[in-house]
Amino acid sequence: MRRTALLTLAAALLATALARPAGAAPAAFAHPGVTVSQAQLDFARSKVNSGAQPWKGAFDRMTASKYADLNRAPKPRAVVECGSYSNPNNGCTDEREDAIAAYTQALAWYVTRDERHARKAIELMDAWSAVIRDHTNSNAPLQTGWAGSSWPKAAEIIKYTYGGGWANSGRFATMLRTVYLPEIINGSNSNGNWELSMMEAAVGISVFLEDKASYDKAMAKFRTRTAAYVYLASDGDLPKTVPSQNLNTRDKIVNYWQGQGTFVTGLTQETCRDLTHTGYGISAISHIAETSRIQGQDLYGTDVGERLRHALGFQAKYELGAAVPSWLCGGSLHLGLGPVTEVGHNALANRLGHAMTNTAALNARNRPSGTDNLFVAWETLTHGDNPA
Secondary structure, eight states: OOHHHHHHHHHHHHHHHSSSSSOOOOOOSSEEEEEEEEEHHHHHHHHHTOOTTHHHHHHHHHTTTTTGGGTTOOOSSEEEOOOGGGEESSSSHHHHHHHHHHHHHHHHHHHHHHHHHHHHHHHHHHHTTTTOOOSTTTHHHHHHHHHHHHHHHHHHHHHHHHTOTTHHHHHHHIIIIIIHHHTTTTTOOHHHHHHHHHHHHHHHHHHTOOHHHHHHHHHHHHHHHHHBBOOOGOOOOOOOOOGGGOOOOHHHHHHHTTTTOOOOOBBBBBTTHHHHHEEEEEEEEHHHHHHHHTTTOOGGGGEEEEEHHHHHHHHHHHHHHHOOOTGGGGGGOOOOOSOHHHHIIIIIIIIIIOOOHHHHHHHHHHOOOOOOOSSSSSSHHHHHTTOO
């Protein structure tokens, strides 16, 4: 009887797991679980403490940065006002960099166990949660997405690995729930990197808040946007679209894809704009896929992984110096992909065994990767050749 009951329970659990839609919220969230897991942190820590490369060099680069400064003074504002290209810039840089600093200090705490870093991360998070009420002007959604991608990464590490207490963690959660999440959860019909960064923040915040409904909503938007951001030949003659954008003619789609009318696997909606903004989109895709994997659903084996793999390879080829053909963006590309290759390369090349020659070469050239000062930071340290 007991064996039968156990078999019945196992079958029920298996059925539940199989019924869970790709990317859906887990029954119980894993913590720390935003972009980097405890197992990944443990791997990185062991490598740094043994002096192994490239992790020791990556850690040294991080600790030499302004973000690891124990004397850093937070610069919170009640209202952060960000116009197009951060003009005006009333607190935009301060907010993004304080969020990156909180994450940097949290990583430094985890590797060194120096409590001063944990307390500095808490000081930064507390300063902002005590003050901020709103983001305004045209870049408010993107700004909220960028800062909101770093805050939960810091908070997850501190809340779930630091034993010294964080009295205002509830206030910080309220800040994420009331100031950040409403600004980003409904997405954007701007260039695709906006919505991808916004969904990265929404997913990370949802993990910290253990908000399954918001997690599912953000993941659904992410899946739709990723399919509309990176083209695969299997999509057909034209790229997929986001229904709310009403890109219902070829001319509208070509215009949205920066005037590019020839579609090849790995091309992104912003390739012909510049590789910097393309890198923002690619990075957000990799971060969300990594968070989903940590939360029990590996999207790297779905079209998300295929799109990420081909997007990385396509952009990396030209970032490395390949001649740009005349059919691509009029024969000219604006380079500057940024430090965005480690997470995707580790997942797709190391874990899944895909050959990614161009991405691997660019990844090696950029090591140890630093930060873009927006929402990407220290990924050679956290994800470089990390098997966890």
